[in-house]
Amino acid sequence: MTAARYVLTISAGTAESLTAYAQGLAAFLASNGPRAFGHTATLPGVAATLLNFRRCAPHRLALSAATLAEAAAKLAVFGEHTSNPKLLAPQGLYANVVDRSAFDGVEDQDLDYLLALAASARHDQLARLWSVGFPVDWRHVYPELATERPVYLPPPPLHRRRYWPGPRTEGPPERTTTAAPPQAVVPEQAQPARLLTELTTLPTPLRVGRICDYLQDHIARLLDYPQGELPHTDSGFFDLGMSSVHLAQLRQHVIADTGFEPAETSAFDHPTIAAFATHLAHELAGDNEAAPGPELPLLHALGQDDIDRLSPHELERALAEVLS
Known part of the structure; x- marks a missing residue:
């Protein structure tokens, strides 16, 4: 054949x-x-x-x-x-x-x-x-x-240009001294703990939205979006211009900022920001379910700004929690 x-x-x-x-x-x-x-x-x-x-x-x-x-x-x-x-x-x-x-x-x-x-x-x-x-x-x-699922391939080299406000003046390079590495002020695990605490205190409908915001911010930085622009949450990762390398970098950010290690193929299995955020919210909730704690606030505890951020589907879920 x-x-x-x-x-x-x-x-x-x-x-x-x-x-x-x-x-x-x-x-x-x-x-x-x-x-x-x-x-x-x-x-x-x-x-x-x-x-x-x-x-x-x-x-x-x-x-x-x-x-x-x-x-x-x-x-x-x-x-x-x-x-x-x-x-x-x-x-x-x-x-x-x-x-x-x-x-x-x-x-x-x-x-x-x-x-x-x-x-x-x-x-x-x-x-x-x-x-x-x-x-x-x-x-x-x-x-x-x-x-066929997309596979990892080496990304094309980045084509970077320098933009100068005027002609550069040639001269001897400035001598700089190598500074000592800055001392860490916050322990390594403080950042993950802070983000997890923030997610834990949010009502269920807002967790996905918070993770969406987090993913949008990091993806915008990875892809060099202009300041103030964010990627669409319903667009596929590859449609946004991401490569397999970008997805691996995003996974490392998630691990560093949450302490949770998603599967290497999770971004391929949930190929949009919204789908990946929902997956992460579910997995993080599963990790924290074993730890007893106070009940999460429901719809009546949300501020007006929080309620305005809810999608119709999230609002329906929040109402169901109140009525249950």
């Missing part, structure tokens, strides 16, 4: 970042059964992650592969010959820069053409079209990948 072949796509903000990204991904895929979070990467999982869960940047590279080893070999070739584009296309590597697509939205006949290319195994033509900016809806082209 012939192995299934898929188009793989990567992109970055600059040519240098694309080359570094390709080299890093080649090394990762060439390792003996790349593993992360307890799972072994497969070609369908890698294809689903790259095609359906990564945003497109201007500098693009597309290729087709039937195995992870073939994909790694092609990516390595790109890293070696990126300075000579004429050598790339004959080896099934299609690299272009797309600042703004010249194509309009996909029409029905365009979609039929893309599906016909996939059905006739003309994957290189699909790769070539995507590399020049044609809007390929990979979920329609490869519907079998819809059931």
